[in-house]
Amino acid sequence: MQIFNFFKQFRRLALLIILLATWEYASRFILDKTEATLLPPPSGVAQGGYELMKSGEIWKHLIDSLSREFVAFCYASVAIPLGIVMGCFKWVNEQVDPIIEILRPIPPIAWIPLSILWFGVGNVQNQFIIFLGIFFPILLNTIDAVKNVEPNLIRAARCLGAGSWGVITRVVLRAALPQIVTGVRIGLGVGWMALVAAELVGANSGLGFLINDARTVLRTDYILVGMLAIGVIGLCLDRLIRYTAQKLMPWSRALNA
Amino acid sequence: MPALKVEHVRKIYPSMHAKGQEVLAIDDISLEVQKNEFCSILGHSGCGKTTLLNLIAGFEAPTAGHIECADKVVSGPGSDRSMVFQDYALFPWLTVYDNIAFGLKIKGISTSEIQQIVTRFAALVGLSQFINHYPHQLSGGMRQRVSIARALVVDPTVLLMDEPFAALDAQNRAMMQAEMIRILREESKTVVLVTHSIEEAINLSDVIVVMTRRPGRVKEVIRVPEPRRMVEDTPAYLEVRRQIRELIAGEHDVSETI
Numbered sequence: 092m093q094i095f096n097f098f099k100q101f102r103r104l105a106l107l108i109i110l111l112a113t114w115e116y117a118s119r120f121i122l123d124k125t126e127a128t129l130l131p132p133p134s135g136v137a138q139g140g141y142e143l144m145k146s147g148e149i150w151k152h153l154i155d156s157l158s159r160e161f162v163a164f165c166y167a168s169v170a171i172p173l174g175i176v177m178g179c180f181k182w183v184n185e186q187v188d189p190i191i192e193i194l195r196p197i198p199p200i201a202w203i204p205l206s207i208l209w210f211g212v213g214n215v216q217n218q219f220i221i222f223l224g225i226f227f228p229i230l231l232n233t234i235d236a237v238k239n240v241e242p243n244l245i246r247a248a249r250c251l252g253a254g255s256w257g258v259i260t261r262v263v264l265r266a267a268l269p270q271i272v273t274g275v276r277i278g279l280g281v282g283w284m285a286l287v288a289a290e291l292v293g294a295n296s297g298l299g300f301l302i303n304d305a306r307t308v309l310r311t312d313y314i315l316v317g318m319l320a321i322g323v324i325g326l327c328l329d330r331l332i333r334y335t336a337q338k339l340m341p342w343s344r345a346l347n348a
Numbered sequence: 349m350p351a352l353k354v355e356h357v358r359k360i361y362p363s364m365h366a367k368g369q370e371v372l373a374i375d376d377i378s379l380e381v382q383k384n385e386f387c388s389i390l391g392h393s394g395c396g397k398t399t400l401l402n403l404i405a406g407f408e409a410p411t412a413g414h415i416e417c418a419d420k421v422v423s424g425p426g427s428d429r430s431m432v433f434q435d436y437a438l439f440p441w442l443t444v445y446d447n448i449a450f451g452l453k454i455k456g457i458s459t460s461e462i463q464q465i466v467t468r469f470a471a472l473v474g475l476s477q478f479i480n481h482y483p484h485q486l487s488g489g490m491r492q493r494v495s496i497a498r499a500l501v502v503d504p505t506v507l508l509m510d511e512p513f514a515a516l517d518a519q520n521r522a523m524m525q526a527e528m529i530r531i532l533r534e535e536s537k538t539v540v541l542v543t544h545s546i547e548e549a550i551n552l553s554d555v556i557v558v559m560t561r562r563p564g565r566v567k568e569v570i571r572v573p574e575p576r577r578m579v580e581d582t583p584a585y586l587e588v589r590r591q592i593r594e595l596i597a598g599e600h601d602v603s604e605t606i
Contacts, residue, residue, distance in 0.1 A: 243437035250405055251451035251502055252427035261450075265441045342440045342482045 131312045136319070139312030149301070153320060156297040159214060160286055160328075163221035164279065170226050171271060174233025178267075179259060184234070191230065199223040199285035207293050217289045217297070224285030225278035232274025236267035269343040272336045276329055283325045298324075349419060350380040351538040352404065352506045357413035359399055373399045374564040376413070379557055381506065386532065386539045386575065388549035388556045390592065396564030397542045401510050404540060405431050418505045427451055430499035431508040434515055436491040438483040444470065444494050445479045451502035469497040472531060489520040493527070500535060509541040513548065525551050529576045546592050550578055550585065558595045568595055 111133050118132035131139070143149035177184045199220050210216035240263050248262045290299025298321050305313035336343075355378050361371045374396035381387045389397045402408045404415055406425040415422040417429055430451065438447050445466055452462045470476050473493040483491055492512055499507055513521040525548060532539070543549055549556045554575040558567045570592065572578065578585045 241437070243433050243435060244439060246405070246407055246425070247431070247433060247437040247439075247498075248450070249407070249425035250427065250429060250431045250508075251498070252454045257454055261454075262439070265439070268441075340441065342484055344484070 128309065129311055131315065135312050136315045139310070140316040140319070143313060143316055149316065149320065152296055152298050152301045152317075153324065156286060156290065156299070157324070159217050159297065160221055160279065160282055162214075163218045163282060163286075164225055164275075166218070167222050167225035167229060167278065167282070170230035170274075170278075171233050174230045174271075174274075175237055175259070175264065175267070177230075178234045178237025179263065191227075195227050195231075199281075200288045203289060203292060206289075212293045212295070214294075216293045217286065220289035220293075221282040221286045225282035228278035228281055229271070229274040232277065233267065233271050236270030236274075237263055239270075240266040269336070269340055272332065272340075276332050279328050279332065280325060283321070283328065287321055349383075351383045351385070351418060352381040352540065353416040354379045354400070354404070355413050355415070357400070357403060357410045357415060359396070359403060359408070360411045372563040374403075377564065377566055378413075379566060379569070381538055381540060381555070383538055384536045385554045386541070386552055388541045388543055388553040389559060390543060390546065390549045390556055390596070391559030391564065392561055392596065393544055395559045395561050397544075397559055398510055400564065401431075401508055401540065401542045404506070405429050405508055427455070427502040428505040429508055430502050430504040431510060432492070432495050432499050432512045434511040436483070436488075436495045438491055438494055438498070440483050443480050443482055444475055444486070447483065447494050448497045448501055450498060455502070465501055469501050472500075472534060473497045474527070487520075488516050489524055492516070492524060496528075496531065500531075500537070504537070506538045506540055509539060511542055511544070514543075514545075521548075528552060532576075546589055546596070547580075549592070550588055551580075552576065556592065558592060 114130075115132045115134060118127050118130055118135070122130065140149075173187075177187055202220060202223055203216075206216045206219050210219060244262050244266055245258055248258050253261060286297070287299040290297035291303045294300045298317050302314045302317035305311070305317065357377045358375050359373045361373055363370050377400060379387075389400060391397045399408070403410050404417075404422065406422050406429065409423075420428075422429070439450065442450065448466045448469055449462050452465060457465075466479075467476070470479055473496055475490065475493055475497065478486065478490065483494065486494070495512070513524050516524060529552065539552075541549075541552060550572060553572050556570045556572065558570065559565065560567045570588070572588060573584055578588070
């Protein structure tokens with residue numbers, strides 16, 4: 092049974108392994124030396140990854156990027172109370188919604204030039220760009236979640252004696268939580284992408300800086316290692332939130348689907 | 349003093365469309381429910397019986413007339429009129445225990461007292477074994493038991509039930525009706541039940557209010573001869589059922605608007 096499962100897992104990776112093998116072969120035996128520099132084989136990338144880990148350089152960049160993402164997330168989490176207020180009170184929504192609707196379609200990357208002038212090159216500017224990436228998905232999902240709370244749950248709470256404040260804290264917040272978490276997941280994903288873009292142009296450290304810096308010295312293997320790290324971290328962040336949310340909210344159908 | 353008094357209540361809904369007509373949902377309904385009486389409101393779907401229940405609960409305000417619960421005019425929802433919903437409306441993030449305790453926690457009752465009350469009511473509805481389960485782990489019938497216990501713990505003056513067993517299959521429905529009779533024997537309550545099932549109304553009620561089609565008015569009030577002791581298919585039972593059937597069949601499908 093164990094072996095069977097192993098093979099089943101292995102089968103899922105078959106195409107990936109074939110592609111990697113083809114890449115390795117092409118890079119070693121088909122491409123000439125210049126071209127191979129531009130596309131190093133997987134083994135070369137692994138070698139580069141090992142070097143970066145051994146020297147500790149990649150960890151430094153990784154921690155810098157993650158801490159930027161984290162700080163930006165802390166700021167962006169004001170989107171949760173704001174979204175709840177907007178979802179609960181019509182007049183707040185009326186006032187704030189037009190502003191949000193204008194700002195929302197502007198991609199975080201479009202803020203980079205202005206933000207460099209405002210904050211200079213460095214942490215604050217990066218955090219600002221990530222903040223923009225995280226903020227809107229959380230806000231929109233929170234508003235939507237609050238508006239879509241099952242009306243009978245609110246009625247049930249009210250006829251059990253809950254006042255407006257009780258309904259918000261005991262029902263709306265709880266019922267909206269799964270979708271708020273979905274907003275956080277999407278937000279962190281968008282933020283992570285924005286982070287790399289911000290670091291490409293406005294940073295002295297971080298994974299985005301690492302791959303851009305490697306370009307100047309033609310270390311394509313380092314570039315690929317950096318790109319892989321960005322992908323893996325993004326995936327891990329997403330899984331971590333999903334796993335935690337499922338553990339904390341086993342009752343939510345949306346999260347466990 | 350009646351537990352619940354509905355006086356000349358009328359409800360008009362504004363039209364859905366800009367130029368459409370207003371809809372008169374219920375018109376000039378008056379009724380009284382005495383303490384510990386079980387009153388069923390029976391009628392076709394769309395006759396405004398749920399509207400009437402929502403008005404009693406205070407979820408909506410009547411256009412004219414007023415409703416009194418224990419001599420207090422109803423002006424909004426309150427725990428003196430707790431409700432059991434057709435779709436249960438349990439809080440999915442709370443366990444059975446916490447769902448039942450919801451109204452008690454809002455009242456600010458001490459934890460030890462809450463535990464005592466919840467334990468008693470969980471036993472009353474037969475859910476002592478499932479106190480730590482979440483609603484999604486329970487069957488429909490069990491969820492409705494939680495909902496009943498949750499509405500009863502706040503000790504309402506009137507317990508409101510909105511087609512509580514309509515979502516259950518026939519066997520579960522019959523069982524839950526029997527359970528309801530048993531629960532009310534142990535825990536006397538004034539109940540207003542909305543239903544479209546004639547049998548359910550006869551099995552559970554002291555008084556049955558038959559409503560007309562839209563706009564909903566009181567067509568007739570029928571007293572059940574032997575409340576909650578009627579045996580199905582006996583002549584007395586069949587007679588009551590025939591009487592109600594005729595009242596309801598007399599209501600043709602005509603929509604009136606003003």
